[in-house]
Amino acid sequence: MARYDAIRNIMKDVEDELVVCNIGLASRELYEIDDRSKNFYMMGSMGLASSIGLGLALAKPNRHVVVIDGDGSLLMNMGSMATVFAQNPDNLTWIVIDNGAYGSAGNQDTYAETIDLVEVAKSVGFKNAYNYEEVNLKDIFYSADASFIVYKTDIGNSEAPVIDLDPITIKERFMKSI
Amino acid sequence: MDSTEAIYNGLKDADIDFIVSIPFTNITELVEMINEDDEIIHVPVTREEEGIGICAGAYMGGRKTAILMQNSGLGNSINALKSLMELYEFPLLMIICHNGAEEEDTSFEMVDSTPRILKAMDFNFFKPSNPEAAYDDVRLAWDLSEEEGKPVSILLDKNYW
Numbered sequence: 001m002a003r004y005d006a007i008r009n010i011m012k013d014v015e016d017e018l019v020v021c022n023i024g025l026a027s028r029e030l031y032e033i034d035d036r037s038k039n040f041y042m043m044g045s046m047g048l049a050s051s052i053g054l055g056l057a058l059a060k061p062n063r064h065v066v067v068i069d070g071d072g073s074l075l076m077n078m079g080s081m082a083t084v085f086a087q088n089p090d091n092l093t094w095i096v097i098d099n100g101a102y103g104s105a106g107n108q109d110t111y112a113e114t115i116d117l118v119e120v121a122k123s124v125g126f127k128n129a130y131n132y133e134e135v136n137l138k139d140i141f142y143s144a145d146a147s148f149i150v151y152k153t154d155i156g157n158s159e160a161p162v163i164d165l166d167p168i169t170i171k172e173r174f175m176k177s178i
Numbered sequence: 179m180d181s182t183e184a185i186y187n188g189l190k191d192a193d194i195d196f197i198v199s200i201p202f203t204n205i206t207e208l209v210e211m212i213n214e215d216d217e218i219i220h221v222p223v224t225r226e227e228e229g230i231g232i233c234a235g236a237y238m239g240g241r242k243t244a245i246l247m248q249n250s251g252l253g254n255s256i257n258a259l260k261s262l263m264e265l266y267e268f269p270l271l272m273i274i275c276h277n278g279a280e281e282e283d284t285s286f287e288m289v290d291s292t293p294r295i296l297k298a299m300d301f302n303f304f305k306p307s308n309p310e311a312a313y314d315d316v317r318l319a320w321d322l323s324e325e326e327g328k329p330v331s332i333l334l335d336k337n338y339w
Contacts, residue, residue, distance in 0.1 A: 020235070040238070044261030051231025052262075058219055058232075059196060059239025079224030083232075087221060167266045175238050 002156030003070075004029045006097050006132075010068065010151070013137040017064045017093075018178065020053040022046075022073050024104025026097065028160040030068065037177040041163055041170050047076035050094050054084050057092040057146075063178060064091045064141050071098040071112035072105075084146055085125050093140055093147045095132070101155045121148040181339050182207045184309030185273060185332075188316025189244060194271060195219065196241035198229035202248045202275040204339045209246070226251035230258035234268050242320065244271040249292040249333070259329055260299065267327030271320050276305075276333040296331060303331035307338060 003026060011019075011034040020040045021027045027041035042049050053067035074080075074096050084094060100113035121129035128140060128147035140147045163170075179187065185208055189197070197212055198221045199205070212220045219241070223229040226247050233243035247255075252274065263270055276292060296303045304319055306312035315332055323330040 042262075044265050045231065045258045048227070048231030048234075048258060048262060051228045052235035052238075055196075055221075055232035055235025055237075055241075055243075056239045057235070058221065059236040059241045063239075077225075077228055077231075079228055082224055083221070083228060171238065171266045171268075178239065 002154045002158075003097050003099055003103060004033070004156075004158040004160070006151045006153045007068065008033050010066070010095060010137065013141070014066060017066045017141060018056060018060075018174075019066045019068060020049050020056065021068045022049045022070045025157045025160065026068055026070060026104070028163055029158050031163045032158070032160040037173040040174045041165070043167060047073050047080075049073060050080045050084060051077065053092055053094065054080070054087060054089065057089040058087060060178060061089065061091055064093070065089075066141070067092070067094045069094060069096045070103065071096055071100060071117065072102045072110040074117065075110060075112060081121060081124050081148075084148075088146045090144050090146065093137075093149065095149045095151055097151045097153055099153045099155045103155065103157055107155050107157075117150045118148070121150075179309050179313065181309050181312070182211070184313040185316060185334075186211050188313045189271075190215075191313075192242065192271065192317045192320035194242045194244045194320065196233065196236040196243045197221070197246065198223050198232050198243075199246040200226055200229065200248065200251055202246070202277075204275055204277075204334070205246055205273075226255040227258045230255050230262060230270070233270050234262050234266070237268050237270075243269075244273060244320075246273045248275045248277075249288045252292055252295060253288060256295070256299070259301070264328040269320070269323035269327060270329040271316070271323055272329050272331040273316075274331050274333050276335040292333065301329055301331065302326070303333055305333045305335070312338065
């Protein structure tokens with residue numbers, strides 16, 4: 001199972017939650033699977049999906065935010081683990097789809113291939129750090145602390161087309177939906 | 179109105195209510211004032227680029243955002259400023275410590291480069307030399323940033339403080 005099916009499974013549990021999605025194929029696949037105004041498709045700033053999600057969660061404490069991130073992107077902004085843990089917004093669920101590869105850039109290996117990201121998150125201090133298979137995602141959304149979930153998948157990209165929305169439209173419809 | 183109050187009052191009158199920061203010596207007192215202000219959410223960050231992302235999210239959540247950082251941080255955040263903030267037209271007020279080589283043992287190369295980099299990025303900036311000018315510039319900078327849909331900076335060098 002690759003990223004596409006992981007996103008499809010995640011979206012089965014998403015109803016009213018706000019979703020911030022990682023750059024590249026992850027956003028394109030989400031757009032094809034379940035486009036909705038409550039999805040923010042991030043383009044051009046690899047690594048920052050979790051930061052955008054954190055800012056949103058802190059600004060909107062009454063709305064739940066789900067970040068769909070990738071292992072390569074997490075490694076690019078690992079400081080975010082410290083900041084999210086320290087701020088600990090209980091309305092943030094950070095899901096890292098870990099295929100051990102830079103999937104949107106040619107499938108080169110990431111270092112996550114040999115790193116257990118759940119153990120990293122636990123050692124940072126996250127109380128809710130789990131592999132996807134271990135938890136019911138809906139319960140995790142509404143737990144009392146920020147959550148960090150790793151969803152291990154195989155390498156592989158779908159044929160999902162480029163998103164035919166311009167960035168301003170993505171932002172404006174997202175903000176209106178909040 | 180001293181140099182710190184001018185920035186704080188400018189931020190308040192611009193209705194800035196979400197601030198991320200990387201420390202620099204001159205803003206210690208400003209950060210204390212921000213931390214005591216219940217209307218402002220303050221998030222210390224590990225790196226400037228991360229702070230830019232947090233501000234983008236907070237803006238979509240209805241907040242008016244600013245980042246406090248050193249000019250070295252401009253180098254750490256250029257892609258996020260273009261490919262996130264300008265791409266999606268997010269406003270952002272950037273308060274940048276612009277100390278030079280004679281005051282610090284770091285950032286020497288960034289001093290001359292900072293205004294040139296901002297110009298090359300097609301971002302407006304102000305360089306106030308006294309508290310009265312800074313108070314006006316902070317408010318103007320936020321309005322300009324909202325109007326343009328991209329970051330606007332305030333450069334504060336040693337002489338300002």
